[in-house]
Amino acid sequence: MGRLIEGYQDATPLLGDPVALRAEAEREGVLFFKGLLPRETVLALRRQVLEIIAGLGWLRPGSDPQSGLVDRDVLDKLTREQVESFHEGIPLEAYHAIQRLEDFHALAHHPRLIALYQALFDAPVLPHPRNIARVVLVNPFSAPTPPHQDYHHIQGTADVWTCWFTLGDCPRSMGGLSVAPRSHHDGLYTVHAAPGAGGIAINRDEDALDWIVDDFEAGDVLTVHSHTVHKALPHRNKDFVRVSCDFRYQSAEEPIHEASLRPHCGIFEWEELYAGWKRQDLQYYWKKHKLELAEWNADLHKPAY
Ligand SMILES: O=C(O)CCC(=O)C(=O)O
Numbered sequence: 001m002g003r004l005i006e007g008y009q010d011a012t013p014l015l016g017d018p019v020a021l022r023a024e025a026e027r028e029g030v031l032f033f034k035g036l037l038p039r040e041t042v043l044a045l046r047r048q049v050l051e052i053i054a055g056l057g058w059l060r061p062g063s064d065p066q067s068g069l070v071d072r073d074v075l076d077k078l079t080r081e082q083v084e085s086f087h088e089g090i091p092l093e094a095y096h097a098i099q100r101l102e103d104f105h106a107l108a109h110h111p112r113l114i115a116l117y118q119a120l121f122d123a124p125v126l127p128h129p130r131n132i133a134r135v136v137l138v139n140p141f142s143a144p145t146p147p148h149q150d151y152h153h154i155q156g157t158a159d160v161w162t163c164w165f166t167l168g169d170c171p172r173s174m175g176g177l178s179v180a181p182r183s184h185h186d187g188l189y190t191v192h193a194a195p196g197a198g199g200i201a202i203n204r205d206e207d208a209l210d211w212i213v214d215d216f217e218a219g220d221v222l223t224v225h226s227h228t229v230h231k232a233l234p235h236r237n238k239d240f241v242r243v244s245c246d247f248r249y250q251s252a253e254e255p256i257h258e259a260s261l262r263p264h265c266g267i268f269e270w271e272e273l274y275a276g277w278k279r280q281d282l283q284y285y286w287k288k289h290k291l292e293l294a295e296w297n298a299d300l301h302k303p304a305y
Contacts, residue, residue: 002209005181008032008222018119025120025161029184029228030212036112036221037165043218045103046167049243052097053135056090058241068168068241070137080141087265088197089135089142098133099268102277105131108247109282113163113221120161120223123251128160128260129270129286132246133167134197136175138238144175145232146194146201147209149184150224150248152301153198156294157254160226167243170216174242175235177222180209184227191301200301202229223249255294261286 011031014021025031043066050065060069087095098104107113108127117125136142150162170176194201209229216222224230235242250256263273274283 002180002207002211005210005212007214008179008212010034012036015116015119018122021119022122025225028181029225030179030181030230031120031223032214033116033221033223035217035219036116037107037110037219039217039219041107041110042165042167045101045107046218046243048101048103049098049133049135049167050241052094053090053241053243055097056094058137068243069239070241072238075137075139078139078141083139083141088133089137092265092267095133095265096268096272099131099263099265100273100275102279102282104133104245105129105273106279106282107245108163109285113247113249116221116223117161117249121159121249121251123253124289126250126252126256126286126289126291128154128248128250128256130248130260130262130264132264134242134244134246136232136235136242136244138235143195144234145197147180147204147206147229147231148191148198148201149188149227149229151188151226152191152200154226154248154257154260155296155300156256156260157250158226159254160248160250161223162226163245163247163249164222164224165220165245166216166218167245168218170242170244171237172213172215172233173235173237174240175233176214176216177244178211178213178231178233179222179224180211180229183209183229184225186227188227188300189229196232204229206231252289252291255292257294257296259296261291 189202
């Protein structure tokens with residue numbers, strides 16, 4: 001029987017000691033940094049995302065969108081068919097609007113994140129441009145992200161680290177990310193189809209693993225190796241929306257699958273996402289690297305039972 005571990009260890013002191021940071025990363029497969037990103041920067045992006053959600057008519061009339069207070073009368077009328085047609089929790093046009101936000105993608109290049117991954121890889125950092133935003137609401141037709149390893153979804157080098165953080169404070173009642181520390185040492189699991197983001201879960205009794213649970217504040221950053229098992233906790237606070245980001249990072253000297261260089265969701269093109277952007281340096285920036293492209297292994301997704 002696994003243990004429930006209360007709270008992530010803050011690895012901030014290791015940022016000044018890359019050798020110790022890499023040793024901790026290798027041992028645990030997960031690192032947490034309290035308040036790594038400036039709170040005001042995260043909250044400014046939150047406002048932009050919540051204004052898009054407000055445009056759907058999902059937020060409480062008269063409330064400040066920044067509060068994330070939802071209109072249950074509207075949400076309770078969503079049908080299974082509607083919810084199942086959503087992308088990362090919202091209708092496609094709204095997800096597209098989030099993907100078009102320059103500040104969303106710019107945050108992946110924040111100097112504090114680049115410095116973290118530079119120290120972790122000891123090599124030039126390649127932020128994947130395929131950034132993901134997730135909108136999570138309490139409804140009967142969606143499930144929390146099941147226990148999984150990101151490698152099945154990303155492939156390329158195993159040494160990809162996902163950077164996860166919430167846009168706003170996220171007490172565990174709103175479904176934060178729970179990680180099984182040291183699980184990356186067990187190698188890749190086979191999988192089966194499962195409800196929730198990603199659609200696959202590992203073939204392993206999740207109660208046999210240790211799980212870390214915590215509350216998150218805007219600015220906190222959790223990062224996991226691509227073989228580290230993690231899952232979302234169920235969102236139980238029906239009055240508030242949870243919004244989070246997943247950014248991925250690797251060394252520019254390691255192989256990458258070309259899907260990681262395309263916009264998330266498969267149907268957008270960079271040209272449309274970049275429309276109206278001010279900063280040229282955030283666009284097609286990966287082309288300055290001579291990247292080694294990896295093959296896709298479709299067998300990894302084959303359900304083993
Ligand atoms: O935010 C979530 O629910 C899950 C995020 C996650 O596990 C991932 O993108 O790998």
